[in-house]
Amino acid sequence: MRSLMRHRSTRRSDMTALSRGELSYSGSSPKLSLHRNREARGQRVVAFNVTPVDLPASPGDWPRELPPWNYTAGRNISTTSVTHEHNPGTRTPPRASTEELCLYPLALTLCLVLIAVLAMLFATKSAPKASGKDVEHRQGVCTTNSCYRDAEFLDGLLSWYVDDPCDNFHPFVCRRWSSKLPNTPLTHSVSPDDAYVTAAERWVFLELRKLPRNHTLIGPLRNLIDKCLDVRAMEDSGWSFFFEFMFNTSLEAFPLTPPLRRSLDVWRTAATLLRKTGTAALLNVGVASHPSVGSRDVPLVTPPETLTAGGADIDEVVRMYTGAVLSVIKDLNKDFVPPAHMQKIVEFAKAIEMANKVGSKTYSNVRFMKAQPELVEFLSEAMRGLPSMTFTEGDRHVWVQAGDAVSKIVELVRNAERHVVLNFLCVRLIAQASAFVPVSNGVADLYTTLTYGKFRTSIPRWKLCLRAAEKAVFPLFYSFFLSKLRLRDRLTVARLSALVADVANNFANGIDTSPHFDNNAKAAIGKIISGLKLQIISPQWLTDSYLLMKYTDNLRAMPNAAAFETYVALHERTFLEMLLHGSSNRWIRSAFSTSCWYQPDPQTLYVPALLFNVTLGAGKKLPTCYESDPE
Helix, strand or coil: CHHHHHHHHHHHHHHHHHHHCCCCCCCCCCEEEEEEEECCCCCEEEEEEEECCCCCCCHHHCCCCCCCCCCCCCCCCCCECCCCCCCCCCCCCCCCCHHHHHHHHHHHHHHHHHHHHHHHHHHHHHCCCCCCCCHHHHHCCCCCHHHHHHHHHHHHHHCCCCCCCCCCHHHHHHHHCCCCCCCCCCCCCCCHHHHHHHHHHHHHHHHHHHCCCCCCCCHHHHHHHHHHHCHHHHHHHHHHHHHHHHHHCCCCCCCCCCCCCCCCCHHHHHHHHHHHHCCCCCCEEEEEECCCCCCCEEEEEECCCCCHHHCCCHHHHHHHHHHHHHHHHHHCCCCCCCHHHHHHHHHHHHHHHHHHHHHHHHCCCEEEEECCHHHHHHHHHHCCCCHHHCCCCCCCEEEEECHHHHHHHHHHHHHCCHHHHHHHHHHHHHHHCCCCCCCCHHHHHHHHHHHHCCCCCCCCHHHHHHHHHHHHCHHHHHHHHHHHCCCCCHHHHHHHHHHHHHHHHHHHHHHHHCCCCCHHHHHHHHHHHHCCEEEEECCHHHHCHHHHHHHHHHHHCCCCCCHHHHHHHHHHHHHHHHHHCCHHHCCCCCCCCCCCEEECCCCEEEEECCCCHHHHHHHCCCCCCCCCCCC
């Protein structure tokens, strides 16, 4: 209690000393002194002095002048004086510090800089894009307003920054040939072309279902679709022939593991799958004309069917193949498969996709390459039984389209483990047969995405069967489709082809008489378009009733079998038939294609029926894509 009273007394004396202006502390902490002096009348000055502990303890020993402020030594804290002036009767506001005064010009400067940056951004967005041809250069060519207008029009039409017609003229023309479909209410993932294709698919399917099963011409097509739709019969016997087919192609032990017997040949297996089922997993086969012998056709090796060729992202590709591998393991009732086996299959599939993606820019290039053993083995099996295009192991050169991509795939397979490549082929085979064997959605989604060239999942059963039947008997399917569009008549197709030829001739004559091209430019343009062939609507042999009936008779002679067995027999016959008709009648796209494409040797632009604008009138009677699906 006494200690508390003594402490209160001490604090009271300290406050008294503070009111008098005299207070000092000593010891280990800094010394603080406060002095209040009266100077001129009406003014009061209060000064605070703080000194470090190493100053002399006695006031008589203090220096007369305090040392200057030291910015580096933390122990030397100099004296700071704060002076306030006060006049009786007036109230002076406090002065702003130096830092606050500096903030005003700094804020103003930042505002000006921000305004300038925004002005530059808006000016850049509103300014027109620079054209591929310099303005100064154009001024040296054009002297009239009409010339300037034509130059601006051509500059916007050609889109030099996107496509350069001088690099590859024919794909440039295909990209400019687009359908003029009316605007339709669509979602962000569905284009007008997609809606038109959906309507065409439904319309063709309904028309096919109206025909009797024993129809003279369409009987094999209708029979295959009916077997595909019979899911119960497929579940009862659909796997039996498929397992037998896997045994004959050395894929019955999926997933295969080392060691493998030496007789297993990767390239022969890949060629067999391509020929019998259309599984273009490693490479594909086409036909081209010989560059020096015009009447001779030669086999053509082309890249495989891949997801990235349709614009799919590589991450999405990995996800789809992972789902397909898991679905195959489930469908084949495999109890346990090491994750490393599944991972290797997906990694190899990704490598194939990336290899074909590298060659996409030069896909149209065809070159004569030295025959590698792998290509000889592949072509010998795929072209077996074609007397007009015999290919034997004695041939030393092959024609290859997109040679860089093909060479990279061959090297990739050469360096991979055989069991990994064969397991990949098995996954692609089951995906190709997904319409005729009871498989999970993961495998079917891989097939539909490859078929449509776009990401498609969980499509209706009737669509899956329609596309698979088109693949198996394409000439029969496309002929029926054209007949319903009233485009199968030979005279109609001939008139449309003549119309396009007249347009091309008028274009060539306009180039010859144009004042905007010199003689060298006219000669270069003439060379490009002189050897160009336009294949409109369909291959020519599909309008020949005799050839089409001969093809149909061969299909009808095949025995009745299960769904997948029927598909294999029909596809192999169609595969050989399409190659037999040669390069002048080749057609590699679907009947539902809405894009133009180009193939060299011979130089040909292909315009399918749904893209050729004159057919849009027939499309008006197609049911809308928002009707309910057919049963």
